[in-house]
Amino acid sequence: xxxxxxxxxMQADALIADAARRAFGDQAKAYFEKATDDVAQNKALxxxxxxxxxxxxxxxxxxxxxxxxxxxxxxxLIRAQAYSGLPVDMVHILVGQDTAAAIAREAGTYEAAPVPxxxxxxxxAGSALFALGRCLQLGSAMEAAIDLSLQYVQDRKQFGRALSxxxxxxxxxxxxAEDLAAATASTDLALSxxxxxxxxxxFVHLLRSAAVVNAGAVTRVYEVTHLVHGxxxxxxxxxxxxxxLDMLQWRNDVQTLLxxxxxxxxxxGDQAVAHGGVWAGVTGLMGNPAS
Amino acid sequence: MNLNFPIFELPPEAEKLREQVRDFVRExxxxxxxxxxxxxxxxHLPGFSxxxxxxxxxxxxxxxxxxxxxxxxxxRLVVTEELIAANxxxxxxxxxxxxxxxxxxxxxxxxxxxxxxxxxxAGRCFFSIGMSEPDSGSDLASVRTRATRxxxxxxxxxxxxxxxxxxxxxxxxxxxxxxxAGESRHGGLSQFIVDLRGKDLTIRPIINMAGGHEFNEVVFxxxxxxxxxxxxxxxxxxDQVTSExxxxxSGPERYLSCIRLAEATVRCAGKNPAPAVRETIGxxxxxxxxxxxxxxxxxxxxxxxxxxxxxxxxxxxxxxxFEREQVQLIQAIQxxxxxxxxxxxxxxxxxxxxxxxxxxxxxxxxxLRGIVARGLGIR
Numbered sequence: 001x002x003x004x005x006x007x008x009x010m011q012a013d014a015l016i017a018d019a020a021r022r023a024f025g026d027q028a029k030a031y032f033e034k035a036t037d038d039v040a041q042n043k044a045l046x047x048x049x050x051x052x053x054x055x056x057x058x059x060x061x062x063x064x065x066x067x068x069x070x071x072x073x074x075x076x077l078i079r080a081q082a083y084s085g086l087p088v089d090m091v092h093i094l095v096g097q098d099t100a101a102a103i104a105r106e107a108g109t110y111e112a113a114p115v116p117x118x119x120x121x122x123x124x125a126g127s128a129l130f131a132l133g134r135c136l137q138l139g140s141a142m143e144a145a146i147d148l149s150l151q152y153v154q155d156r157k158q159f160g161r162a163l164s165x166x167x168x169x170x171x172x173x174x175x176x177a178e179d180l181a182a183a184t185a186s187t188d189l190a191l192s193x194x195x196x197x198x199x200x201x202x203f204v205h206l207l208r209s210a211a212v213v214n215a216g217a218v219t220r221v222y223e224v225t226h227l228v229h230g231x232x233x234x235x236x237x238x239x240x241x242x243x244x245l246d247m248l249q250w251r252n253d254v255q256t257l258l259x260x261x262x263x264x265x266x267x268x269g270d271q272a273v274a275h276g277g278v279w280a281g282v283t284g285l286m287g288n289p290a291s
Numbered sequence: 292m293n294l295n296f297p298i299f300e301l302p303p304e305a306e307k308l309r310e311q312v313r314d315f316v317r318e319x320x321x322x323x324x325x326x327x328x329x330x331x332x333x334x335h336l337p338g339f340s341x342x343x344x345x346x347x348x349x350x351x352x353x354x355x356x357x358x359x360x361x362x363x364x365x366x367r368l369v370v371t372e373e374l375i376a377a378n379x380x381x382x383x384x385x386x387x388x389x390x391x392x393x394x395x396x397x398x399x400x401x402x403x404x405x406x407x408x409x410x411x412x413a414g415r416c417f418f419s420i421g422m423s424e425p426d427s428g429s430d431l432a433s434v435r436t437r438a439t440r441x442x443x444x445x446x447x448x449x450x451x452x453x454x455x456x457x458x459x460x461x462x463x464x465x466x467x468x469x470x471x472a473g474e475s476r477h478g479g480l481s482q483f484i485v486d487l488r489g490k491d492l493t494i495r496p497i498i499n500m501a502g503g504h505e506f507n508e509v510v511f512x513x514x515x516x517x518x519x520x521x522x523x524x525x526x527x528x529x530d531q532v533t534s535e536x537x538x539x540x541s542g543p544e545r546y547l548s549c550i551r552l553a554e555a556t557v558r559c560a561g562k563n564p565a566p567a568v569r570e571t572i573g574x575x576x577x578x579x580x581x582x583x584x585x586x587x588x589x590x591x592x593x594x595x596x597x598x599x600x601x602x603x604x605x606x607x608x609x610x611x612x613f614e615r616e617q618v619q620l621i622q623a624i625q626x627x628x629x630x631x632x633x634x635x636x637x638x639x640x641x642x643x644x645x646x647x648x649x650x651x652x653x654x655x656x657x658x659l660r661g662i663v664a665r666g667l668g669i670r
Contacts (some may be wrong), residue, residue: 008297008299028652045591115485150292154668154669171661173669183580183581184294186584189584196300266573268576269568269569269570269572277557278576279547285576288302288305
């Protein structure tokens, strides 16, 4: 085979990504150890955690949301925060430049909001980037929930063996991981469209596509991770609920920003019809912007 | 969780190639050489394979000295995905181009490479897979077909089933037991190139539930295989058959089996499709974009010399699930499609009847999920 080494379109700086995972992990651990029922005190704890994060320079990673070349690193930070479960919202910080909003949400909460129909044009300024941030977070919340489940099914024994020894359990988690992989690939593709072409129509279409695939994955991951955990996953003392409620909130946010999941699908359908077919639509939407 | 699907972009020359393939397909169908029908694995047309070969679209990634064209895996992906998306008749050369050729390139003798690869790349030499047996499907290590040494070669005894196109292809690569299985059960297996036109074997049709004849049963009774047609080392068969799984499981054939039905849906949806139809088409597009993104990632990793077997198994399971759901999604909105024509109905009939086969070939759902579970560290 010819020697033509291929390089990915974009990659986060590995050192930044590692440092972010460690820092957010440490802060989340400290936060959840100290958090209580006292809402005001929890808010102070989140402010403290955010200062620690800011001291590492993470809050300045994206000088401006339009700075496409900084997005791979920003994405790694957003993912690290979401994976840790620390309720200090890096999307508000990096995209919205809004520190107050970044610490507003208490851990372990979810509030449904009305979802608008999807619109073909005139996405409110910034909402596509915000939605991209939410998709990145969704993927990491799902990953955290799956990782907790992978550990739990190896620790928990029933009928004299670990849950992970049951094929039904193995396959349930395999499917959840597959759906997450598809969602992550979709989000990464939208991110790469932003990095290479800015906020183009192509980026928005690929983002809608990512929204649809992520929404489906959340349904699956929510179901599987809770079912393999049994009742413990439904308690407020065990960490799974943080990731679950994050997932639900962020999926809802994506729809608030981009329009309903079904609406996003309809707009993608229109693209395919305009291209003259499903395959022409897929290759057209994904197509290399340089060619 | 450690699954890795980095984003690769197809280079501009690959997109140019796509246009050439589309032009070629239009030329072929425009001049009535064939009409789109069937899924990729059922449409066997040797003349078409030869025309592809003469354009340099077979053996694309192989070295020039064996008739190859030294293109990248991504360029091969573009050609295969366009042909599959067009339901082109690729079944004749499909196995030889995708896996028999690469197997010989990796494990074959110099003499085997020179004898078979240029003919495969020219679209004149077609291979079948000789793995499954009446009692060995998913549990491939249990094969009982046996090869014993004789003067100048080997004698094969046993039976293979589901051997697609054995009745029209030239050779099969047959997995047979040549020694002790050992504790892992993976020992003592060897691969042989068997001449399907030979006199000392029997090929019987197995008709599928759609009435089609692709499958066959191949019976070996003291079938002679000359010693220069064993592939690789005797006893190394297990490693050889499992080494190419990333090539076999990650390609567009794993999610485009019934693209014809989706295309017919768009064509018959009318100028202002019903909202439910638009939504379904969009959901198919979104799922395909995610699958194709992963498939491109695996092709690029293969090009870079990596062997992402786990990722490939994952793509196949997701792709097959998508194919099944695609039929269900379109069935659910069939009444909202403005003017379903005969082509739509034919595609629906075919998809409805054929879809069990899509998930079976190349590893069942349960086998694939087991591989993914092992990758996740819980098996």
